[in-house]
Amino acid sequence: MYSSSTQFNHKKVVDISTEMNRLDLTAISPMLRVDPEADKTFADHFEHFLAHQDAATLDTLVIGFWAEDYDLSDTRYLSRMLAVLIDHKDKLPALKALFIGNIAQEESEISWIEMVCLSPIISAFSLENFRARGNGRFLEAPINNTGLKKLSLETGGLSAETIKHIIASDLPNLEHLELWIGDSEWYGDAKFAAIQPLLNSNKFPNLQYLGLRNCNYADELAIALANGAEILTTVKTLDLSLGNLSNKGAKALATSVNIASLDKLDIHYHYIEDDALLATLATVVPELDASDQQEADIYEDDGEEEISRYVFVSE
CATH class of the missing domain: 3.80.10.10 (Ribonuclease Inhibitor)
Incomplete structure (x- = not known):
């Protein structure tokens, strides 16, 4: 069985999807993920991230589960998530490392x-x-x-x-x-x-x-x-x-x-x-x-x- 990665780009993966405190983003590999039971979209989590973190310093980003209804076979959710990132690329000038799909087998085959x-x-x-x-x-x-x-x-x-x-x-x-x-x-x-x-x-x-x-x-x-x-x-x-x-x-x-x-x-x-x-x-x-x-x-x-x-x- 494969699991979600705890390290990426030589740094610890930390889920910051609902984090309220400002973190040193250069010291971790921040992860954004959707909880299908929380009634939040990836765009919602990204806006939360922009409001609470210094996005300009983000050099590493990990994307976990992105589907809002557990259905990762529906590519609309992935397309929307990618569009959010590309539409806000000017907010992420330091981004050098990106991991899409840090999803464990228990979440999805x-x-x-x-x-x-x-x-x-x-x-x-x-x-x-x-x-x-x-x-x-x-x-x-x-x-x-x-x-x-x-x-x-x-x-x-x-x-x-x-x-x-x-x-x-x-x-x-x-x-x-x-x-x-x-x-x-x-x-x-x-x-x-x-x-x-x-x-x-x-x-x-x-x-x-x-x-x-x-x-x-x-x-x-x-x-x-x-x-x-x-x-x-x-x-x-x-x-x-x-x-x-x-x-x-x-x-x-x-x-x-x-x-x-x-x-x-x-x-x-x-x-x-x-x-x-x-x-x-x-x-x-x-x-x-x-x-x-x-x-x-x-x-x-x-x-x-x-x-x-x-x-x-x-x-």
Whole structure:
């Protein structure tokens, strides 16, 4: 089960939706969220924020639950919330980090958090750090933000269209790219063929961290990266965690000179059964996180053995 984040942009997340006292906004990651039982809209909470806080100093903003009637599948609520932020962008001159969708599983399954195109909100502000959590249809157009350094998209099923628009985006200063691929059974159509152009891209010359997480074809991904993906040219940390990586993918990683050039490899939450293989992998990179080993589900179907390995977040 995934939870809401307590930290964002290296600061503690604090819900200030109804806060009356003036706070030092630079010391926290303030969160605004709608309580569907409180008869308040996001616009109401934002006006309250403007009235009680020094908005000009806000450098980090977290958005939690935004639907007024518990229905996050109704995109009208998200569209209105984004419009409020964009309409008041002159009130937020210092905003550099934005997280949309800090919503725990107990509030909503990730696949129920319906998205609209987030390119306009990313392009509207001089953001350096953008993070979103939702059902995977994040982008319908490229992003225009040359100052963006960190892009993180968390989902149980990423859309191929989103990947296409990331590749087409103008992000020359991007240092951190984190994509949760998810499972195609939960609205995600970003199969390996969709991600391959990204692996062969040199669009991000300053990329230091590449996270292709929560992937249900992690072995195929690992083999492609091990065989020499152009995107790894500058990458120091490769994160393949939360996926269904097994012995097959781990063998490719353990024998790759491309992986050996990394500073860190993160594969935590994995299905690698061979402890000797894990020990070998630990000698390949200076730092390896291979914690949270999982066990595959094995069952019979019409007399044939079936093996299932599940990603961390799908529905």
